[in-house]
Amino acid sequence: MEEAAMEGHVIVPLEKLSLELNNGGIMLNHDKDISALQEEISALRSRQRHLDHRRQEALDKLIDLKGSIRVFCRVRPSISTNNFMIKSPVTVENEKIVVRAVGIKKEFSVDRVFDQESTQEDVFQEVKPILRSALDGHNVCILAYGQTGTGKTYTMEGNNGKLGIVPRAIQELFSHASQDSSFTYSFSISMLEVYMGTVRDLLTPRQPLFRSTECNTSSIISILATKSGAVEVEGLTDIAIQDLKKANQWYCRGRRARSTLTRITIKRSSGGATEECSKLWLVDLGGSERLLKTGASGLTMDEGKAINLSLSALGDVIAALRRKRSHVPYRNSKLTQILSDSLGDGSKVLMVVHISPSDDDIGETVCSLSFAKRARSIESSKELSEDIKKLKQKRIAELDKEICDAEQELKDLNEQIKRAETSLEERKKLSSSACQALSDEKGSPRSTLVVVGHIDSAESPQATEKTKSRASHGSVPHFMSPTVCSRQRHSSASHSATKTMLTKSVNRYPAAELSVNHSFSYSSCKNAAKARSVAFSSSMPKMKCLPFKSDQINMSNNSIDSTAASAPRRRESFISRPAQRAPLHQHRRRMSSLTYNERAQTVHEAYS
Numbered sequence: 001m002e003e004a005a006m007e008g009h010v011i012v013p014l015e016k017l018s019l020e021l022n023n024g025g026i027m028l029n030h031d032k033d034i035s036a037l038q039e040e041i042s043a044l045r046s047r048q049r050h051l052d053h054r055r056q057e058a059l060d061k062l063i064d065l066k067g068s069i070r071v072f073c074r075v076r077p078s079i080s081t082n083n084f085m086i087k088s089p090v091t092v093e094n095e096k097i098v099v100r101a102v103g104i105k106k107e108f109s110v111d112r113v114f115d116q117e118s119t120q121e122d123v124f125q126e127v128k129p130i131l132r133s134a135l136d137g138h139n140v141c142i143l144a145y146g147q148t149g150t151g152k153t154y155t156m157e158g159n160n161g162k163l164g165i166v167p168r169a170i171q172e173l174f175s176h177a178s179q180d181s182s183f184t185y186s187f188s189i190s191m192l193e194v195y196m197g198t199v200r201d202l203l204t205p206r207q208p209l210f211r212s213t214e215c216n217t218s219s220i221i222s223i224l225a226t227k228s229g230a231v232e233v234e235g236l237t238d239i240a241i242q243d244l245k246k247a248n249q250w251y252c253r254g255r256r257a258r259s260t261l262t263r264i265t266i267k268r269s270s271g272g273a274t275e276e277c278s279k280l281w282l283v284d285l286g287g288s289e290r291l292l293k294t295g296a297s298g299l300t301m302d303e304g305k306a307i308n309l310s311l312s313a314l315g316d317v318i319a320a321l322r323r324k325r326s327h328v329p330y331r332n333s334k335l336t337q338i339l340s341d342s343l344g345d346g347s348k349v350l351m352v353v354h355i356s357p358s359d360d361d362i363g364e365t366v367c368s369l370s371f372a373k374r375a376r377s378i379e380s381s382k383e384l385s386e387d388i389k390k391l392k393q394k395r396i397a398e399l400d401k402e403i404c405d406a407e408q409e410l411k412d413l414n415e416q417i418k419r420a421e422t423s424l425e426e427r428k429k430l431s432s433s434a435c436q437a438l439s440d441e442k443g444s445p446r447s448t449l450v451v452v453g454h455i456d457s458a459e460s461p462q463a464t465e466k467t468k469s470r471a472s473h474g475s476v477p478h479f480m481s482p483t484v485c486s487r488q489r490h491s492s493a494s495h496s497a498t499k500t501m502l503t504k505s506v507n508r509y510p511a512a513e514l515s516v517n518h519s520f521s522y523s524s525c526k527n528a529a530k531a532r533s534v535a536f537s538s539s540m541p542k543m544k545c546l547p548f549k550s551d552q553i554n555m556s557n558n559s560i561d562s563t564a565a566s567a568p569r570r571r572e573s574f575i576s577r578p579a580q581r582a583p584l585h586q587h588r589r590r591m592s593s594l595t596y597n598e599r600a601q602t603v604h605e606a607y608s
C-alpha cells in the first residue's frame with residue numbers, strides 16, 4: 001500500500017462494502033441499504049398512523065365521557081390584607097363549591113374545582129387533553145368567565161412570569177408540532193374584541209387603543225357562515241406564526257383589549273392527504289358583574305349592558321347544547337355567532353368560571369356559580385348513582401392509561417423514525433458524493449479512478465503463479481512500472497504536495513467502503529485502469545462497475561462471492577498502459593451488453 005502511495009496512488013482500505021451484480025453492472029451496497037432504510041421508515045410510519053388513530057379514538061371517548069362541554073371553577077386567592085383572619089364564605093368540599101351566608105348554605109357542582117392554592121400548572125394539566133383534541137382536528141373553545149377582578153386574565157394570560165393558558169397553549173402547539181413527524185402543522189393567529197355589538201380586529205396595523213364608540217372602520221368586520229357550517233370572520237387579520245417567539249409577539253400585541261378573543265387556526269397535513277383545519281378559541285370574557293351593583297352610568301353603563309347581553313346569549317347557547325336542543329340561539333349575539341362552529345357538534349368547550357373568596361362579592365359569586373350550574377344543568381340535575389360514578393371513573397382511568405401508553409409509544413416511534421431518516425440522509429449523501437467524485441474522475445484526463453481487487457491465490461492459479469514469482473524476485477510487473485509521464489511528474493512534485501493532493505482526494509470519498517477485501521486505488525496520473533481493473537462510473541443511475549474475476553462471480557446468485565474474503569489475500573496495485581486500456585465508456589458498454597457467462601469469460605481471459 002505504501003508503495004502505491006509513493007507512486008501517486010491512494011489505497012483506501014474499504015472494509016465494509018459488498019458488491020452485487022445488478023442489471024449487468026455492480027451495485028454498491030449503499031443502494032441496497034437505502035432501499036432497506038426506506039422500507040423500514042415506511043413500516044414505522046404506518047405503525048405510527050395506526051397508533052395515532054387509536055390514541056385519537058381513546059381521547060375522543062375520554063372527552064365524551066367527561067363531557068364535551070366542561071365547566072371548571074377557580075377560586076381567586078384572597079387579596080385583602082385586612083380580613084385574612086376572616087373565614088371566607090366560599091369553601092371547596094368534595095369537588096363541590098359551598099357558599100355560606102347568614103343562614104344560607106348553597107352547593108354547586110362543577111367538573112373540576114381549583115381552589116385558592118391551585119397553580120397555573122394545575123389548571124393547564126386539565127386543559128392539555130382538549131388542546132390535543134384541537135391538534136387532532138376538532139374546534140375547541142376555552143372561555144374564562146367571571147366578575148371583574150376574579151382572575152380571568154390571570155388564568156388566560158398569567159402575570160409575573162406565571163404563564164397562563166394562552167402562552168402555555170401556544171408553547172404546547174409548537175412543541176407537539178416539532179415532535180410529531182407524522183403530520184406537518186402550520187399555525188396562524190387572529191385576535192378580536194366584541195365591543196358594544198361590533199367586532200374589532202386587534203391585529204390590524206396601527207390599531208388605536210380606544211374605548212369609545214368611535215371606531216376605526218377598518219376594524220369593523222362581518223361574520224359569515226359558509227355552506228359547510230364553518231364561520232368566517234370576514235376581513236379579520238390572520239397572521240401566520242412560524243415559531244413560538246413570533247406567536248408570543250403577536251399575542252402580546254393583540255391583548256390590549258379588556259375582553260379578548262384569540263383564535264389560533266391549526267392546519268395539519270400528512271403526505272398527499274387533504275389538509276385538516278381546526279380552530280382553537282381562547283376567550284377572556286368581559287366582567288360579568290351586575291350593573292346595578294357597579295353603579296355605572298353613561299358609556300360604562302352601555303358597555304356593561306353589551307357585555308351582559310353577550311354573556312347571557314352565551315349561557316343560552318351552552319345550555320341549549322347541553323340539553324341537545326334542536327335550536328341553538330347562536331344569532332342572539334356577535335360573540336355566539338363568531339364562536340358558533342366551535343361550540344356545537346364535534347367541538348370541545350371548556351368554561352372556567354372565576355369567583356372571588358371575598359365576603360363582599362358573595363352576590364356576584366352566587367350569580368357566577370348559577371351561570372356555571374345552568375351551563376352544566378343536564379348532568380347536575382341527573383345525579384349519577386355511586387356504582388355508575390365508580391364505573392365511569394374506572395373507564396376514564398383506563399382511557400387515560402391507553403392514551404398515555406400510546407403517546408409514549410408514539411414518542412419512541414418518532415425517535416426511531418428520526419434515527420432512520422438521519423441514516424437515510426447520510427447514505428444518500430454518501431452515494432451522491434461518491435457519484436459526484438466518480439463523475440469528476442470521468443471528466444478529468446489527469447485523474448482516473450482505479451479500483452484494484454485482491455486476487456485470491458486459491459481462486460486464480462495463473463495469477464498466483466505470476467504474483468508468487470514477482471514476490472520471490474522482489475520486483476514489480478511491467479505494467480506496474482512508472483511510465484515516463486508519471487516519472488516526470490513525480491520528479492517535479494514534492495512529496496508533501498503529493499500528500500496534500502492525496503488527502504484532498506481521499507476526502508472526496510468520505511466514506512467509500514468496499515468489502516470483500518477490495519480497495520480503491522486512486523491514481524492522479526494519466527494512466528488508467530487496465531482491463532482487469534474495475535472502473536466505476538457515476539454517469540449511470542446506479543454505480544456500476546465491471547466484474548473482478550470470473551472465479552469471484554457466483555453465477556448461481558449473481559453476486560460477487562464474498563466468502564472469498566475469508567481466504568488469504570494479497571494486494572496488488574496496477575497502473576495500466578494507456579495503449580492497452582480501452583476507453584471506459586467503450587469498456588462499460590461492451591461488458592454490459594454481455595451475458596453473465598460472457599462477462600465472466602471475458603474477465604477470465606483478461607487475467608489469463
Ligand SMILES: Nc1ncnc2c1ncn2[C@@H]1O[C@H](COP(=O)(O)OP(=O)(O)OP(=O)(O)O)[C@@H](O)[C@H]1O
Nearest residue numbers: 076077147148149150151152153154155159286287
Ligand atoms: N389565582 C390567582 N393567583 C394569584 N393572583 C391572582 C389569581 N387570580 C387573580 N389574581 C390577581 O388578582 C388580580 C385581578 O385579576 P385579573 O386582572 O386577572 O382579573 P380579571 O377577572 O381578569 O379582571 P377584569 O375583568 O378586569 O379583566 C390581579 O392582580 C391578579 O394577578
